[in-house]
Amino acid sequence: MSNRFAVILAAGQGTRMKSNLYKVLHPVCGKPMVEHVVDNISKLQVNEIVTVVGFGAEIVRQHLGGKSSFVIQEEQLGTAHAVMQAKEALGDQKGTTLVICGDTPLITSETMSALIKQHEETGAKATILTAIAENPNGYGRIIRNSDGAVERIIEHKDANEEELCIHEINAGTYCFDNETLFEALENVTNENTQGEYYLPDVIAILTAKNELVTAFQTDDFEETLGVNDRVALSEAERIMRKRINEGHMRNGVTLIDPANTYIDQDVMIGQDTVIFPGSCISGKTMIGEGCEIGPNTEISNCEISHNTKICQSAVYDSVIGANVKIGPFAHIRPETTIDDEAKIGNFVEIKKSKFGKGSKASHLSYIGDADIGKDVNIGCGSITVNYDGQNKHLTKIEDSVFVGCNSNLVAPVTIQKGSYIAAGSTITDDVPKDALAIARARQVNKENYAKKLNSTN
Ligand code: UD1
Ligand code: MG
Numbered sequence: 001m002s003n004r005f006a007v008i009l010a011a012g013q014g015t016r017m018k019s020n021l022y023k024v025l026h027p028v029c030g031k032p033m034v035e036h037v038v039d040n041i042s043k044l045q046v047n048e049i050v051t052v053v054g055f056g057a058e059i060v061r062q063h064l065g066g067k068s069s070f071v072i073q074e075e076q077l078g079t080a081h082a083v084m085q086a087k088e089a090l091g092d093q094k095g096t097t098l099v100i101c102g103d104t105p106l107i108t109s110e111t112m113s114a115l116i117k118q119h120e121e122t123g124a125k126a127t128i129l130t131a132i133a134e135n136p137n138g139y140g141r142i143i144r145n146s147d148g149a150v151e152r153i154i155e156h157k158d159a160n161e162e163e164l165c166i167h168e169i170n171a172g173t174y175c176f177d178n179e180t181l182f183e184a185l186e187n188v189t190n191e192n193t194q195g196e197y198y199l200p201d202v203i204a205i206l207t208a209k210n211e212l213v214t215a216f217q218t219d220d221f222e223e224t225l226g227v228n229d230r231v232a233l234s235e236a237e238r239i240m241r242k243r244i245n246e247g248h249m250r251n252g253v254t255l256i257d258p259a260n261t262y263i264d265q266d267v268m269i270g271q272d273t274v275i276f277p278g279s280c281i282s283g284k285t286m287i288g289e290g291c292e293i294g295p296n297t298e299i300s301n302c303e304i305s306h307n308t309k310i311c312q313s314a315v316y317d318s319v320i321g322a323n324v325k326i327g328p329f330a331h332i333r334p335e336t337t338i339d340d341e342a343k344i345g346n347f348v349e350i351k352k353s354k355f356g357k358g359s360k361a362s363h364l365s366y367i368g369d370a371d372i373g374k375d376v377n378i379g380c381g382s383i384t385v386n387y388d389g390q391n392k393h394l395t396k397i398e399d400s401v402f403v404g405c406n407s408n409l410v411a412p413v414t415i416q417k418g419s420y421i422a423a424g425s426t427i428t429d430d431v432p433k434d435a436l437a438i439a440r441a442r443q444v445n446k447e448n449y450a451k452k453l454n455s456t457n
Helices: 033-042 057-067 079-084 109-122 178-185 201-208 230-250 449-456
Strands: 004-010 048-053 069-072 096-101 126-132 141-144 150-154 168-177 213-218 261-263 279-282 298-300 314-316 343-351 360-368 370-372 383-385 395-397 408-410 413-415
Touching (some): 004 079, 033 048, 033 057, 033 109, 079 178, 096 109, 109 126, 109 213, 150 201, 168 178, 178 201, 230 261, 408 413
Parallel strands (some): 004 048, 004 096, 126 213, 279 298, 298 314, 343 360, 360 383, 383 408, 395 413
Antiparallel strands (some): 096 168, 126 168, 141 150, 141 168
Protein backbone atom coordinates (compact mmCIF):
# COMPACT_ATOMS: atom_id res chain seq x y z
CA MET A 1 0.00 0.00 0.00
CA SER A 2 1.29 3.44 -0.91
CA ASN A 3 1.55 6.41 1.42
CA ARG A 4 -1.75 8.10 2.16
CA PHE A 5 -2.31 11.63 3.35
CA ALA A 6 -5.38 13.73 4.01
CA VAL A 7 -5.89 17.48 3.77
CA ILE A 8 -8.99 18.96 5.40
CA LEU A 9 -10.02 22.41 4.23
CA ALA A 10 -11.32 24.31 7.19
CA ALA A 11 -10.08 27.88 6.89
CA GLY A 12 -13.11 29.51 5.29
CA GLN A 13 -14.90 32.18 7.26
CA GLY A 14 -18.30 30.69 6.58
CA THR A 15 -19.92 34.05 5.85
CA ARG A 16 -23.16 32.38 4.81
CA MET A 17 -23.60 30.94 8.33
CA LYS A 18 -23.90 34.51 9.73
CA SER A 19 -22.27 33.40 12.95
CA ASN A 20 -19.57 34.35 15.42
CA LEU A 21 -18.68 30.68 15.60
CA TYR A 22 -16.14 29.39 13.13
CA LYS A 23 -18.11 27.54 10.43
CA VAL A 24 -16.59 24.06 10.73
CA LEU A 25 -17.06 24.15 14.52
CA HIS A 26 -20.84 24.28 14.24
CA PRO A 27 -21.94 21.00 15.79
CA VAL A 28 -23.91 18.30 14.03
CA CYS A 29 -25.39 15.85 16.55
CA GLY A 30 -23.19 17.32 19.24
CA LYS A 31 -19.85 17.14 17.42
CA PRO A 32 -18.21 19.92 15.37
CA MET A 33 -18.54 19.25 11.62
CA VAL A 34 -14.78 19.15 11.14
CA GLU A 35 -14.38 16.62 13.96
CA HIS A 36 -16.79 14.25 12.17
CA VAL A 37 -14.52 14.58 9.12
CA VAL A 38 -11.32 13.98 11.11
CA ASP A 39 -12.82 11.02 12.98
CA ASN A 40 -13.96 9.39 9.75
CA ILE A 41 -10.56 9.86 8.13
CA SER A 42 -8.90 8.43 11.24
CA LYS A 43 -10.65 5.14 10.54
CA LEU A 44 -8.69 4.87 7.26
CA GLN A 45 -5.02 4.07 7.17
CA VAL A 46 -3.50 7.48 6.57
CA ASN A 47 0.04 8.53 7.43
CA GLU A 48 -0.86 12.11 8.22
CA ILE A 49 -3.91 14.37 8.45
CA VAL A 50 -3.27 18.07 7.82
CA THR A 51 -6.06 20.53 8.60
CA VAL A 52 -5.90 23.95 6.97
CA VAL A 53 -7.13 26.55 9.42
CA GLY A 54 -7.36 30.31 9.27
CA PHE A 55 -9.60 32.75 11.00
CA GLY A 56 -10.19 31.38 14.54
CA ALA A 57 -7.42 28.80 14.14
CA GLU A 58 -6.71 28.37 17.82
CA ILE A 59 -10.18 27.21 18.73
CA VAL A 60 -10.16 24.60 15.93
CA ARG A 61 -6.84 23.30 17.26
CA GLN A 62 -8.31 23.05 20.73
CA HIS A 63 -11.21 20.98 19.43
CA LEU A 64 -9.16 18.63 17.30
CA GLY A 65 -6.24 18.35 19.69
CA GLY A 66 -3.79 15.68 18.63
CA LYS A 67 -6.05 14.18 15.97
CA SER A 68 -4.48 16.27 13.17
CA SER A 69 -1.59 18.55 12.39
CA PHE A 70 -2.38 22.11 11.30
CA VAL A 71 -1.28 24.64 8.73
CA ILE A 72 -2.45 28.23 8.63
CA GLN A 73 -4.02 29.95 5.66
CA GLU A 74 -3.62 33.61 6.60
CA GLU A 75 -5.92 34.94 3.91
CA GLN A 76 -8.82 32.93 2.53
CA LEU A 77 -8.04 33.17 -1.17
CA GLY A 78 -9.85 29.99 -2.19
CA THR A 79 -9.75 26.22 -1.85
CA ALA A 80 -6.70 25.75 -4.14
CA HIS A 81 -4.79 28.34 -2.13
CA ALA A 82 -5.87 26.49 1.04
CA VAL A 83 -4.40 23.19 -0.20
CA MET A 84 -1.19 25.02 -1.18
CA GLN A 85 -0.63 25.80 2.50
CA ALA A 86 -0.01 22.07 3.02
CA LYS A 87 2.80 22.08 0.45
CA GLU A 88 5.56 22.44 3.00
CA ALA A 89 4.16 19.56 5.05
CA LEU A 90 3.34 17.16 2.21
CA GLY A 91 4.59 18.55 -1.12
CA ASP A 92 7.63 16.30 -1.58
CA GLN A 93 5.92 13.05 -0.56
CA LYS A 94 4.95 10.24 -2.91
CA GLY A 95 1.49 8.77 -2.44
CA THR A 96 -2.23 9.46 -2.48
CA THR A 97 -3.76 12.56 -0.94
CA LEU A 98 -7.41 12.75 0.04
CA VAL A 99 -8.63 16.34 0.04
CA ILE A 100 -11.92 16.93 1.81
CA CYS A 101 -13.88 19.95 2.98
CA GLY A 102 -14.41 20.47 6.68
CA ASP A 103 -18.05 21.37 5.98
CA THR A 104 -19.10 17.96 4.61
CA PRO A 105 -19.64 16.02 7.85
CA LEU A 106 -21.82 13.27 6.39
CA ILE A 107 -19.29 11.61 4.09
CA THR A 108 -18.65 8.23 5.68
CA SER A 109 -15.32 6.49 6.04
CA GLU A 110 -16.74 3.70 3.83
CA THR A 111 -17.24 6.18 0.98
CA MET A 112 -13.81 7.73 1.51
CA SER A 113 -12.30 4.28 1.46
CA ALA A 114 -14.14 3.30 -1.75
CA LEU A 115 -12.96 6.55 -3.38
CA ILE A 116 -9.34 5.86 -2.42
CA LYS A 117 -9.64 2.26 -3.63
CA GLN A 118 -10.94 3.28 -7.06
CA HIS A 119 -8.26 5.97 -7.30
CA GLU A 120 -5.44 3.58 -6.51
CA GLU A 121 -6.80 0.77 -8.70
CA THR A 122 -7.27 2.95 -11.80
CA GLY A 123 -3.94 4.72 -11.34
CA ALA A 124 -5.72 8.05 -11.98
CA LYS A 125 -3.97 11.30 -11.11
CA ALA A 126 -7.23 12.60 -9.67
CA THR A 127 -10.53 11.00 -8.67
CA ILE A 128 -13.48 13.20 -7.75
CA LEU A 129 -16.32 12.20 -5.44
CA THR A 130 -19.53 13.16 -7.23
CA ALA A 131 -23.27 12.70 -6.70
CA ILE A 132 -26.49 13.39 -8.53
CA ALA A 133 -28.34 16.22 -6.81
CA GLU A 134 -32.03 16.87 -7.34
CA ASN A 135 -31.28 20.50 -6.56
CA PRO A 136 -27.62 21.16 -7.45
CA ASN A 137 -27.78 24.86 -6.50
CA GLY A 138 -24.52 26.19 -5.12
CA TYR A 139 -22.40 23.17 -6.00
CA GLY A 140 -19.69 22.88 -8.61
CA ARG A 141 -20.94 20.89 -11.66
CA ILE A 142 -19.06 18.02 -13.30
CA ILE A 143 -18.49 18.64 -17.01
CA ARG A 144 -17.94 15.45 -19.00
CA ASN A 145 -16.91 15.14 -22.64
CA SER A 146 -18.83 13.26 -25.33
CA ASP A 147 -17.25 9.98 -24.18
CA GLY A 148 -18.50 10.56 -20.66
CA ALA A 149 -15.01 11.20 -19.28
CA VAL A 150 -14.56 13.99 -16.72
CA GLU A 151 -13.19 17.13 -18.31
CA ARG A 152 -13.47 19.89 -15.72
CA ILE A 153 -15.58 21.31 -12.89
CA ILE A 154 -17.46 24.56 -13.20
CA GLU A 155 -18.50 26.49 -10.09
CA HIS A 156 -22.17 27.43 -9.78
CA LYS A 157 -21.37 31.14 -9.92
CA ASP A 158 -19.32 30.75 -13.11
CA ALA A 159 -21.66 28.34 -14.91
CA ASN A 160 -23.69 29.21 -18.02
CA GLU A 161 -27.33 28.23 -18.40
CA GLU A 162 -26.54 24.92 -20.01
CA GLU A 163 -24.01 24.02 -17.30
CA LEU A 164 -26.45 24.98 -14.57
CA CYS A 165 -28.75 22.20 -15.85
CA ILE A 166 -26.17 19.56 -14.93
CA HIS A 167 -27.14 17.58 -11.84
CA GLU A 168 -23.85 15.79 -11.24
CA ILE A 169 -22.11 17.78 -8.50
CA ASN A 170 -18.62 17.97 -7.03
CA ALA A 171 -18.76 16.81 -3.41
CA GLY A 172 -15.57 18.74 -2.64
CA THR A 173 -13.77 15.47 -1.83
CA TYR A 174 -10.99 14.25 -4.11
CA CYS A 175 -8.10 11.84 -4.26
CA PHE A 176 -4.94 13.06 -5.96
CA ASP A 177 -1.55 11.73 -6.74
CA ASN A 178 0.26 13.90 -4.22
CA GLU A 179 3.11 15.20 -6.38
CA THR A 180 0.78 15.86 -9.34
CA LEU A 181 -1.57 17.82 -7.07
CA PHE A 182 1.06 20.25 -5.78
CA GLU A 183 2.53 20.73 -9.25
CA ALA A 184 -0.90 21.49 -10.79
CA LEU A 185 -1.80 23.91 -7.97
CA GLU A 186 1.01 26.22 -9.17
CA ASN A 187 -0.99 26.77 -12.36
CA VAL A 188 -4.36 27.64 -10.81
CA THR A 189 -5.39 31.25 -11.37
CA ASN A 190 -8.10 33.37 -9.79
CA GLU A 191 -9.74 34.49 -12.99
CA ASN A 192 -13.34 33.75 -12.10
CA THR A 193 -16.45 35.45 -10.75
CA GLN A 194 -15.30 35.19 -7.14
CA GLY A 195 -11.64 36.09 -7.75
CA GLU A 196 -10.64 32.94 -5.85
CA TYR A 197 -8.13 30.17 -6.48
CA TYR A 198 -10.43 27.18 -7.02
CA LEU A 199 -9.22 23.67 -6.23
CA PRO A 200 -11.63 22.19 -8.81
CA ASP A 201 -9.59 24.00 -11.51
CA VAL A 202 -6.85 21.42 -10.94
CA ILE A 203 -9.07 18.96 -12.80
CA ALA A 204 -9.05 20.95 -16.08
CA ILE A 205 -5.29 21.49 -15.70
CA LEU A 206 -4.77 17.72 -15.49
CA THR A 207 -7.15 16.75 -18.31
CA ALA A 208 -5.48 19.36 -20.58
CA LYS A 209 -2.27 17.43 -20.01
CA ASN A 210 -4.06 14.17 -20.83
CA GLU A 211 -3.66 12.89 -17.30
CA LEU A 212 -6.25 10.35 -16.21
CA VAL A 213 -9.04 11.86 -14.11
CA THR A 214 -12.01 9.76 -13.00
CA ALA A 215 -15.12 10.28 -10.91
CA PHE A 216 -16.45 8.09 -8.16
CA GLN A 217 -20.19 8.68 -8.13
CA THR A 218 -22.00 7.88 -4.89
CA ASP A 219 -25.70 7.07 -5.20
CA ASP A 220 -26.39 8.91 -1.95
CA PHE A 221 -26.44 12.66 -2.51
CA GLU A 222 -27.35 13.25 1.14
CA GLU A 223 -23.89 12.09 2.16
CA THR A 224 -22.22 14.81 0.16
CA LEU A 225 -24.23 17.68 1.62
CA GLY A 226 -22.00 20.74 2.11
CA VAL A 227 -23.03 22.89 5.05
CA ASN A 228 -22.79 26.51 3.96
CA ASP A 229 -25.75 27.97 5.85
CA ARG A 230 -28.09 27.19 8.74
CA VAL A 231 -30.66 25.56 6.46
CA ALA A 232 -28.08 23.00 5.33
CA LEU A 233 -26.91 22.67 8.95
CA SER A 234 -30.38 21.57 10.06
CA GLU A 235 -30.56 19.23 7.09
CA ALA A 236 -27.20 17.67 8.06
CA GLU A 237 -28.43 17.33 11.63
CA ARG A 238 -31.58 15.54 10.45
CA ILE A 239 -29.66 13.11 8.25
CA MET A 240 -27.02 12.38 10.88
CA ARG A 241 -29.68 11.93 13.57
CA LYS A 242 -31.51 9.44 11.40
CA ARG A 243 -28.28 7.51 10.86
CA ILE A 244 -27.48 7.45 14.57
CA ASN A 245 -31.01 6.47 15.59
CA GLU A 246 -31.22 3.71 13.01
CA GLY A 247 -27.88 2.38 14.29
CA HIS A 248 -29.29 2.13 17.84
CA MET A 249 -32.52 0.53 16.67
CA ARG A 250 -30.55 -2.08 14.72
CA ASN A 251 -28.57 -2.75 17.92
CA GLY A 252 -31.75 -3.54 19.87
CA VAL A 253 -32.77 -0.18 21.32
CA THR A 254 -36.44 0.85 21.00
CA LEU A 255 -37.03 4.45 19.98
CA ILE A 256 -40.74 5.19 20.26
CA ASP A 257 -40.48 8.19 17.90
CA PRO A 258 -37.05 8.35 16.22
CA ALA A 259 -37.83 11.66 14.52
CA ASN A 260 -38.26 13.20 17.96
CA THR A 261 -35.28 11.60 19.71
CA TYR A 262 -31.93 13.40 19.76
CA ILE A 263 -28.88 11.26 20.39
CA ASP A 264 -25.28 12.45 19.93
CA GLN A 265 -22.87 10.39 17.93
CA ASP A 266 -20.69 9.07 20.74
CA VAL A 267 -23.58 7.89 22.95
CA MET A 268 -23.73 4.16 23.72
CA ILE A 269 -27.01 2.44 24.61
CA GLY A 270 -27.60 -1.15 25.68
CA GLN A 271 -30.07 -3.62 24.28
CA ASP A 272 -33.77 -3.47 25.26
CA THR A 273 -33.53 0.07 26.49
CA VAL A 274 -36.57 2.12 25.46
CA ILE A 275 -36.23 5.82 24.66
CA PHE A 276 -39.46 7.83 24.77
CA PRO A 277 -40.04 10.96 22.65
CA GLY A 278 -38.45 14.31 23.35
CA SER A 279 -35.30 12.86 24.88
CA CYS A 280 -31.90 14.49 24.24
CA ILE A 281 -28.94 12.29 25.05
CA SER A 282 -25.61 13.97 24.50
CA GLY A 283 -21.87 13.91 25.01
CA LYS A 284 -20.09 10.80 26.14
CA THR A 285 -23.11 9.09 27.66
CA MET A 286 -23.35 5.35 28.24
CA ILE A 287 -26.71 3.80 29.04
CA GLY A 288 -27.05 0.17 30.07
CA GLU A 289 -29.55 -2.49 29.07
CA GLY A 290 -33.26 -2.51 29.84
CA CYS A 291 -33.50 1.15 30.83
CA GLU A 292 -36.46 3.45 30.19
CA ILE A 293 -35.50 7.00 29.28
CA GLY A 294 -37.95 9.85 28.79
CA PRO A 295 -40.24 11.24 27.68
CA ASN A 296 -38.71 14.73 27.62
CA THR A 297 -35.48 13.86 29.35
CA GLU A 298 -32.07 15.45 28.94
CA ILE A 299 -28.99 13.38 29.71
CA SER A 300 -25.48 14.65 29.09
CA ASN A 301 -22.13 12.93 29.78
CA CYS A 302 -23.58 10.30 32.11
CA GLU A 303 -22.91 6.67 32.86
CA ILE A 304 -26.16 4.86 33.58
CA SER A 305 -26.33 1.21 34.54
CA HIS A 306 -28.98 -1.42 33.70
CA ASN A 307 -32.78 -1.29 34.21
CA THR A 308 -32.84 2.31 35.37
CA LYS A 309 -35.81 4.59 34.65
CA ILE A 310 -35.42 8.29 34.10
CA CYS A 311 -38.61 10.18 33.33
CA GLN A 312 -39.02 13.88 32.39
CA SER A 313 -35.76 14.84 34.09
CA ALA A 314 -32.37 16.46 33.47
CA VAL A 315 -29.21 14.56 34.37
CA TYR A 316 -25.72 15.96 33.76
CA ASP A 317 -22.15 14.63 34.20
CA SER A 318 -23.18 11.98 36.70
CA VAL A 319 -23.00 8.26 37.36
CA ILE A 320 -26.28 6.44 37.96
CA GLY A 321 -26.50 2.84 39.12
CA ALA A 322 -28.80 -0.05 38.23
CA ASN A 323 -32.54 -0.24 38.99
CA VAL A 324 -32.62 3.44 39.91
CA LYS A 325 -35.79 5.52 39.45
CA ILE A 326 -35.43 9.20 38.68
CA GLY A 327 -38.23 11.68 38.10
CA PRO A 328 -40.56 12.91 36.93
CA PHE A 329 -39.06 16.42 37.17
CA ALA A 330 -35.74 15.70 38.91
CA HIS A 331 -32.52 17.64 38.28
CA ILE A 332 -29.29 15.75 38.75
CA ARG A 333 -26.34 18.14 38.47
CA PRO A 334 -22.67 17.37 37.78
CA GLU A 335 -20.46 15.15 39.91
CA THR A 336 -23.30 13.17 41.42
CA THR A 337 -23.19 9.42 41.96
CA ILE A 338 -26.45 7.61 42.58
CA ASP A 339 -26.08 3.99 43.64
CA ASP A 340 -28.24 1.01 42.67
CA GLU A 341 -31.91 0.88 43.63
CA ALA A 342 -32.07 4.49 44.75
CA LYS A 343 -35.16 6.59 44.12
CA ILE A 344 -35.15 10.27 43.26
CA GLY A 345 -38.66 11.64 42.92
CA ASN A 346 -40.31 14.80 41.69
CA PHE A 347 -38.77 18.22 42.24
CA VAL A 348 -35.58 16.87 43.75
CA GLU A 349 -32.28 18.56 42.88
CA ILE A 350 -28.99 16.82 43.62
CA LYS A 351 -25.58 18.41 43.10
CA LYS A 352 -22.06 17.05 43.61
CA SER A 353 -23.25 14.36 45.98
CA LYS A 354 -23.07 10.67 46.59
CA PHE A 355 -26.44 9.03 47.10
CA GLY A 356 -26.20 5.49 48.48
CA LYS A 357 -27.78 2.20 47.51
CA GLY A 358 -31.52 1.94 48.17
CA SER A 359 -31.77 5.49 49.51
CA LYS A 360 -34.77 7.67 48.69
CA ALA A 361 -35.53 11.34 48.20
CA SER A 362 -39.03 11.10 46.87
CA HIS A 363 -40.26 14.68 46.81
CA LEU A 364 -39.16 18.33 46.86
CA SER A 365 -35.59 18.23 48.17
CA TYR A 366 -32.27 19.95 47.56
CA ILE A 367 -29.18 17.84 48.19
CA GLY A 368 -25.87 19.57 47.54
CA ASP A 369 -22.31 18.58 48.55
CA ALA A 370 -23.64 15.60 50.48
CA ASP A 371 -22.39 12.12 51.15
CA ILE A 372 -25.43 9.95 51.76
CA GLY A 373 -25.15 6.32 52.80
CA LYS A 374 -27.36 3.29 52.14
CA ASP A 375 -31.09 3.01 52.87
CA VAL A 376 -31.45 6.64 53.89
CA ASN A 377 -34.86 8.27 53.66
CA ILE A 378 -34.87 11.97 52.88
CA GLY A 379 -38.34 13.23 53.76
CA CYS A 380 -40.38 15.56 51.60
CA GLY A 381 -39.09 19.12 51.56
CA SER A 382 -35.81 18.38 53.35
CA ILE A 383 -32.68 20.17 52.24
CA THR A 384 -28.97 20.40 52.84
CA VAL A 385 -27.96 23.95 53.73
CA ASN A 386 -24.59 23.67 52.02
CA TYR A 387 -23.67 27.31 51.38
CA ASP A 388 -22.90 29.97 53.95
CA GLY A 389 -22.58 32.75 51.39
CA GLN A 390 -18.84 32.19 51.01
CA ASN A 391 -18.08 28.49 51.08
CA LYS A 392 -19.76 25.18 50.37
CA HIS A 393 -19.79 22.60 53.17
CA LEU A 394 -20.34 18.86 53.36
CA THR A 395 -23.38 17.13 54.81
CA LYS A 396 -22.67 13.54 55.75
CA ILE A 397 -25.63 11.26 56.29
CA GLU A 398 -24.72 7.71 57.27
CA ASP A 399 -26.57 4.46 56.50
CA SER A 400 -30.22 3.95 57.50
CA VAL A 401 -30.83 7.52 58.68
CA PHE A 402 -34.41 8.81 58.52
CA VAL A 403 -34.65 12.52 57.80
CA GLY A 404 -38.16 13.73 58.63
CA CYS A 405 -40.04 16.08 56.32
CA ASN A 406 -39.05 19.69 55.93
CA SER A 407 -35.72 19.43 57.76
CA ASN A 408 -32.77 21.77 57.20
CA LEU A 409 -29.38 20.13 57.61
CA VAL A 410 -26.95 23.02 58.13
CA ALA A 411 -23.51 21.95 56.85
CA PRO A 412 -20.90 21.05 57.86
CA VAL A 413 -22.79 18.41 59.74
CA THR A 414 -22.78 14.64 60.22
CA ILE A 415 -25.89 12.58 60.87
CA GLN A 416 -24.66 9.26 62.19
CA LYS A 417 -25.87 5.82 61.32
CA GLY A 418 -29.42 4.80 62.23
CA SER A 419 -30.41 8.18 63.65
CA TYR A 420 -33.75 9.91 63.17
CA ILE A 421 -34.42 13.58 62.51
CA ALA A 422 -37.83 14.81 63.58
CA ALA A 423 -39.86 16.60 60.93
CA GLY A 424 -39.34 20.34 60.72
CA SER A 425 -35.94 20.32 62.44
CA THR A 426 -33.10 22.70 61.65
CA ILE A 427 -30.05 20.61 62.47
CA THR A 428 -26.87 22.56 63.19
CA ASP A 429 -24.99 20.02 65.35
CA ASP A 430 -23.88 16.48 64.56
CA VAL A 431 -26.40 13.77 65.47
CA PRO A 432 -25.00 10.67 67.18
CA LYS A 433 -25.66 7.09 66.07
CA ASP A 434 -29.20 5.85 66.67
CA ALA A 435 -30.28 9.15 68.30
CA LEU A 436 -33.48 11.10 67.71
CA ALA A 437 -32.81 14.78 66.98
CA ILE A 438 -35.59 17.33 67.39
CA ALA A 439 -34.69 20.93 66.62
CA ARG A 440 -37.83 22.99 66.40
CA ALA A 441 -39.94 25.21 68.63
CA ARG A 442 -42.42 23.39 70.83
CA GLN A 443 -46.06 23.64 69.91
CA VAL A 444 -48.35 25.64 72.15
CA ASN A 445 -52.14 25.17 71.84
CA LYS A 446 -54.16 28.16 73.14
CA GLU A 447 -57.62 26.82 73.91
CA ASN A 448 -60.52 28.68 72.23
CA TYR A 449 -58.17 31.47 71.04
CA ALA A 450 -59.20 31.15 67.38
CA LYS A 451 -62.84 31.38 68.29
CA LYS A 452 -62.14 34.58 70.26
CA LEU A 453 -60.29 36.13 67.29
CA ASN A 454 -63.12 35.21 64.93
CA SER A 455 -65.75 36.80 67.15
CA THR A 456 -63.90 40.17 67.30
CA ASN A 457 -63.79 40.42 63.49
C1 UD1 B 1 -16.86 23.94 -2.74
C2 UD1 B 1 -16.40 23.62 -4.17
C3 UD1 B 1 -17.59 23.15 -4.99
C4 UD1 B 1 -18.23 21.94 -4.32
C5 UD1 B 1 -18.59 22.25 -2.86
C6 UD1 B 1 -18.99 20.98 -2.14
C7 UD1 B 1 -14.56 25.15 -4.64
C8 UD1 B 1 -14.13 26.40 -5.31
N1 UD1 B 1 -15.83 24.83 -4.76
O1 UD1 B 1 -17.79 25.02 -2.82
O2 UD1 B 1 -17.16 22.79 -6.30
O3 UD1 B 1 -19.39 21.57 -5.03
O4 UD1 B 1 -17.44 22.78 -2.15
O5 UD1 B 1 -19.43 21.24 -0.84
O6 UD1 B 1 -13.73 24.47 -4.05
N2 UD1 B 1 -11.87 26.93 2.57
C9 UD1 B 1 -10.60 27.21 2.99
N3 UD1 B 1 -9.97 28.30 2.51
C10 UD1 B 1 -10.51 29.13 1.58
C11 UD1 B 1 -11.82 28.83 1.13
C12 UD1 B 1 -12.46 27.73 1.64
O7 UD1 B 1 -10.05 26.49 3.83
O8 UD1 B 1 -9.85 30.08 1.19
C13 UD1 B 1 -12.56 25.75 3.12
C14 UD1 B 1 -13.87 26.08 3.83
O9 UD1 B 1 -13.65 26.21 5.23
C15 UD1 B 1 -14.73 24.86 3.54
C16 UD1 B 1 -14.17 24.32 2.24
O10 UD1 B 1 -12.91 24.91 2.05
O11 UD1 B 1 -14.63 23.88 4.55
C17 UD1 B 1 -15.07 24.63 1.05
O12 UD1 B 1 -15.26 26.02 0.97
P1 UD1 B 1 -16.69 26.64 0.71
O13 UD1 B 1 -16.59 28.10 0.71
O14 UD1 B 1 -17.69 26.00 1.58
O15 UD1 B 1 -16.91 26.16 -0.80
P2 UD1 B 1 -18.30 25.85 -1.54
O16 UD1 B 1 -18.87 27.13 -2.03
O17 UD1 B 1 -19.15 25.01 -0.67
MG1 MG C 1 -19.10 24.49 1.31
